[in-house]
Amino acid sequence: MLEVTGLRVAYGGIQAVRSITFHVNEGETVALIGANGAGKTTTLKAISRMIGIAGGDVHFCGEKIVGIAPHDIIRKGIALVPEGRGVFPRLTVLENLRMGAFLRDDKDGIAADTERMYGYFPRLKERADQLAGTLSGGEQQMLAIARALMSRPKMLLLDEPSMGLAPIMVQKIFEVVRNVAAAGMTILLIEQNAKLALESSQRAYVLESGEITLNGESAALLHDPKVRAAYLGE
Amino acid sequence: MDISLHQLLQQFPQQVVNGLVQGSIYALVALGYTMVYGIMGLINFAHGEVVMIGTLVAITVTGLLAAAGMPVGIAGLCGLVISILSCMAIGWSLERVAYRPLRGSPRLTPLITAIGMSIVLQNLAMILWGRNYMTFPPLLPKVNFEFAGAYFTLVQVVIVLLSALMMSGLVLLVYRTKLGMAMRATAQNPEVASLMGVNINRVISAAFVIGSALAAVAGVMVGSYYEVAHYQMGFVLGLKAFTAAVLGGIGNLVGAMVGGILLGLIEALGAGYIGYFTGDFLGSHYQDIFAFAVLIVVLMFKPSGLFGEKTGDRA
Numbered sequence: 001m002l003e004v005t006g007l008r009v010a011y012g013g014i015q016a017v018r019s020i021t022f023h024v025n026e027g028e029t030v031a032l033i034g035a036n037g038a039g040k041t042t043t044l045k046a047i048s049r050m051i052g053i054a055g056g057d058v059h060f061c062g063e064k065i066v067g068i069a070p071h072d073i074i075r076k077g078i079a080l081v082p083e084g085r086g087v088f089p090r091l092t093v094l095e096n097l098r099m100g101a102f103l104r105d106d107k108d109g110i111a112a113d114t115e116r117m118y119g120y121f122p123r124l125k126e127r128a129d130q131l132a133g134t135l136s137g138g139e140q141q142m143l144a145i146a147r148a149l150m151s152r153p154k155m156l157l158l159d160e161p162s163m164g165l166a167p168i169m170v171q172k173i174f175e176v177v178r179n180v181a182a183a184g185m186t187i188l189l190i191e192q193n194a195k196l197a198l199e200s201s202q203r204a205y206v207l208e209s210g211e212i213t214l215n216g217e218s219a220a221l222l223h224d225p226k227v228r229a230a231y232l233g234e
Numbered sequence: 235m236d237i238s239l240h241q242l243l244q245q246f247p248q249q250v251v252n253g254l255v256q257g258s259i260y261a262l263v264a265l266g267y268t269m270v271y272g273i274m275g276l277i278n279f280a281h282g283e284v285v286m287i288g289t290l291v292a293i294t295v296t297g298l299l300a301a302a303g304m305p306v307g308i309a310g311l312c313g314l315v316i317s318i319l320s321c322m323a324i325g326w327s328l329e330r331v332a333y334r335p336l337r338g339s340p341r342l343t344p345l346i347t348a349i350g351m352s353i354v355l356q357n358l359a360m361i362l363w364g365r366n367y368m369t370f371p372p373l374l375p376k377v378n379f380e381f382a383g384a385y386f387t388l389v390q391v392v393i394v395l396l397s398a399l400m401m402s403g404l405v406l407l408v409y410r411t412k413l414g415m416a417m418r419a420t421a422q423n424p425e426v427a428s429l430m431g432v433n434i435n436r437v438i439s440a441a442f443v444i445g446s447a448l449a450a451v452a453g454v455m456v457g458s459y460y461e462v463a464h465y466q467m468g469f470v471l472g473l474k475a476f477t478a479a480v481l482g483g484i485g486n487l488v489g490a491m492v493g494g495i496l497l498g499l500i501e502a503l504g505a506g507y508i509g510y511f512t513g514d515f516l517g518s519h520y521q522d523i524f525a526f527a528v529l530i531v532v533l534m535f536k537p538s539g540l541f542g543e544k545t546g547d548r549a
Contacts, residue, residue, distance in 0.1 A: 098415065
């Protein structure tokens with residue numbers, strides 16, 4: 001479904017991502033793991049057109065998405081949950097969800113999806129009229145995921161959903177991520193928490209200094225001595 | 235000569251009326267500054283010139299139509315509409331030509347460009363309309379009212395009501411429509427707003443176009459209130475409206491409205507009473523001092539303004 005070939009990204013002469021190639025099949029959850037600064041977020045930003053690329057190609061559903069405008073990415077069916085959540089702090093929770101459905105015009109469908117999100121995250125329903133900036137970090141993460149789902153995407157890109165959250169909150173968030181995946185969503189997951197990422201995905205790629213050094217079945221990588229040594233603290 | 239306190243108190247309602255009228259105009263112009271600042275962090279110093287062009291276009295169109303035999307009321311209405319459309323076009327082009335190419339450059343660059351555009355528009359107006367003062371045709375019959383010791387004209391009533399109407403409309407637009415929601419979202423986080431499918435360029439254009447429409451209405455108001463217009467009239471008016479926006483907290487819509495009205499009142503009361511408090515050493519022609527004193531005081535003690543969020547880089 002998503003095919004990234006030879007993607008290169010440079011920041012002012014520094015190669016943040018050097019020619020990486022990977023793909024995500026329909027219905028699959030694929031994790032991209034690696035240390036801080038390995039180029040994970042850069043890769044996601046490049047796919048979602050928030051930053052320009054230095055070379056390579058990105059295809060989504062067979063269509064080249066490299067040259068399109070950033071605001072057209074969601075039209076193609078790709079929804080990004082950005083690093084640091086990126087909720088609109090002075091919009092209410094409900095307004096944030098409506099922003100997720102910005103390109104949709106079907107009022108009934110939007111209302112039904114809003115209820116569906118409240119089903120995933122009952123906390124959001126309680127706080128529907130509260131400004132998003134007043135939510136806790138975990139609640140903001142829930143909101144960011146729900147907002148992305150409101151566009152009815154074909155694929156979800158998750159950037160560090162566990163970042164800065166209490167373990168219990170991380171469990172809750174990942175439970176929903178797994179439910180969404182089980183319902184058929186294609187997911188590209190970026191995580192520093194390698195154990196969590198490998199446990200929640202079918203396949204994974206390991207990114208080191210802007211290059212993919214390992215890839216394979218998540219279950220196998222979980223037992224790979226190199227991965228265990230470098231990312232699972234053994 | 236000494237004026238008694240009693241007389242001063244008698245003047246008070248009149249000064250309040252004058253302040254409200256002037257303040258309504260400031261508020262409309264201040265909204266244009268604040269909307270653009272809120273969304274892109276730019277102070278569009280050319281905004282005052284858009285007001286000026288709004289006035290001059292209205293004079294020309296109304297004059298031509300009235301000369302062609304149209305009743306002056308209807309000619310004035312056409313003048314207003316064409317002035318609004320022209321200003322919208324100017325606001326849109328301003329952003330397209332002058333500011334968009336500078337997106338992402340250091341903050342000082344678009345600011346200097348804004349001052350440059352202000353000079354360009356002023357000179358353009360000078361070439362088109364000349365250097366002389368022009369008289370604005372009286373659009374409304376001269377009817378006077380009296381209420382609680384204050385006298386006011388039909389023009390003043392219409393100015394206050396029309397600005398209240400425009401401001402309510404704007405609030406509805408920003409808080410009740412999808413475009414308004416996109417504008418607020420873009421102001422808070424443009425990068426994420428574009429991830430949601432919002433075309434940032436369109437939102438910015440909309441802010442310029444709406445602000446310029448309000449500026450045109452304000453321009454026609456100023457024209458019909460003072461009945462004169464001049465190619466340089468936009469400069470001081472723009473600075474004062476900017477002051478009003480800063481007073482209310484730049485980037486904040488309600489702030490711009492309250493700041494505008496408040497500045498009008500401060501000016502009117504200040505000008506009305508300065509003579510008394512300085513023993514006639516300073517007269518009401520020192521009116522402009524108040525606006526800029528307010529600007530300095532706000533910037534010194536509360537740079538985020540009355541309704542501004544914490545002093546940050548952006549509202």
